[in-house]
Amino acid sequence: MLLGLVLIAIAAASWGTTGATMTLLSREAAVSPLLVGWSRLAIAAPLLVLAAAGVGRFGARHPSLRPWPSLADLPLCAALGLAMAAYQVCYFRAVTLVGVAPAALLAICSAPLLIAVLAALFLGERLTPLVRLSLGMAVAGTALLVVGPRGFGEIAGHFGLGALLALGAGVSYAVYAVGAKGLLARVTPLAVAAITFALAALFLAPALLGETAPTRALAAGWPLLLYLGIGPTAVAYVMFTAGLGRVPATAAGIVALLEPLTATTLGLLVFGERLGPVGIAGAALLLAALALLTAARR
Numbered sequence: 645m646l647l648g649l650v651l652i653a654i655a656a657a658s659w660g661t662t663g664a665t666m667t668l669l670s671r672e673a674a675v676s677p678l679l680v681g682w683s684r685l686a687i688a689a690p691l692l693v694l695a696a697a698g699v700g701r702f703g704a705r706h707p708s709l710r711p712w713p714s715l716a717d718l719p720l721c722a723a724l725g726l727a728m729a730a731y732q733v734c735y736f737r738a739v740t741l742v743g744v745a746p747a748a749l750l751a752i753c754s755a756p757l758l759i760a761v762l763a764a765l766f767l768g769e770r771l772t773p774l775v776r777l778s779l780g781m782a783v784a785g786t787a788l789l790v791v792g793p794r795g796f797g798e799i800a801g802h803f804g805l806g807a808l809l810a811l812g813a814g815v816s817y818a819v820y821a822v823g824a825k826g827l828l829a830r831v832t833p834l835a836v837a838a839i840t841f842a843l844a845a846l847f848l849a850p851a852l853l854g855e856t857a858p859t860r861a862l863a864a865g866w867p868l869l870l871y872l873g874i875g876p877t878a879v880a881y882v883m884f885t886a887g888l889g890r891v892p893a894t895a896a897g898i899v900a901l902l903e904p905l906t907a908t909t910l911g912l913l914v915f916g917e918r919l920g921p922v923g924i925a926g927a928a929l930l931l932a933a934l935a936l937l938t939a940a941r942r
Contacts, residue, residue, distance in 0.1 A: 648890025652899045655884035658876040660906025663744040665872050666736045667915060673865030677740055678851055679858055680869065681732025685845035687873025688881075692838035695882050699834055712835045713827065720827055724836075725843030727820040732844070735813035741806025745911030745919060745927075749789055750807055752904045753930040754814030755821070756897075756937055757782045762822040774936060781933035786811070788926025789919070833885050841877075897938035904931065 662684075669675040675683075696711070713721055738747040757779055763769040771779075790807045820840075827836055852858055862869065888896055908927065911917040919927055 645891050648887040648896075649899055651883040651887030652891065652896050653902055655880040655887065656900045656902040657906045658880045660748065660903040661910065662872060662876050663735075663739045663748050663907050664910040664914065665868050665876070666739045667744055669865045669868050670740050673861060673868070675861045675865040675869070676855060677736035678733055678848065679855055679861055680736050680865075680872065681729070682845055682848040682852060683862065683869040684732060684872045684877055685728070685841050685848065687870065688877035689838060689842035689845055691874065691878035692834060692841060692881065695878070696832060696834035696838045699832065708830070709832050710830055710835075711832055713831050713839055717827060717831065720823065721836075721839050722843055724820050724823050724827070724840040725847055727816045727823065728840050729844040729847045731813050731816035731820065732848070734809045734816060738806045738810035738813060741802045742810065743911055743917040744915055745908040745917050746789060746803075746923070747806065747810045747813075748904050748907030748911070749927050749930055750786060750810035751813040751817070752907070753934050754782065754786065754811055755817040756934055758814055758818035759821050760937060762818050763825075766822060767825065774939070778933040778936040781929050781936065785926045785929030785933060788922050789930065790926070791922055834882065837881055898935065901931065901934060901938075904934075 666677065666680055669680055670677075699711075735747065735751050738751065741747075742750075760769075760771065760775050760779065764771045790804070824836060824840075855861070891899075912919070
């Protein structure tokens, strides 16, 4: 169990560095959020395909799971690819507008709570009193975090748009998670990720035609782009999947809190962001709501 917790902790902490990487790419190499999102998917997809093929060939096979989606699964995979593409664009753009810490808190903390709502609406899962309480705490925390140090007068500007995009990223991931639930009951997780990431990169590719000098931006930011595609995406997903098989789901959910905590710490300490007393209270409410939801899902 200890190995599983370590694997999940490393994966979650590395996910928490994606917003900081976007900030560095924007500042140092002028790489757009769209190009960063596409590069992340395009680099990670072939690595995940190789990992899924290796597990299917040499790993222990689960008797009830297929190694790859069938042709009948392709429409659902395409929908999941669209959701994953939307997540990349919304999240990385939000980081450039509101900063690493607020974007991570709004997107990452809202996603599990939105998953609970969508699961109740479309999968028939029941919203228990604890889940309802965590949703209420999350709504209050989001409102406080958005107000933060800026006050109500500045919410209508770039910060307001960034907050909406961060929440849009949470919605996109929630749609992905709920939509993938049935597929993951019959196909291995690595294969689902490999196919949907590849499709997401394919869907984003035409939008790159509107980019100004994408080749120059890729050449300037390639070390960080490689890190983003390999470390916090392909390798982290493999580690997280391996860790899930060794620990209870509740423990995995609690350890995964390292993702927003890592992102928030980097935003505050490395990039000099500030949430203000109101924003800090909102962040605490969001993290508490996420921890309460994890406990309620046992």
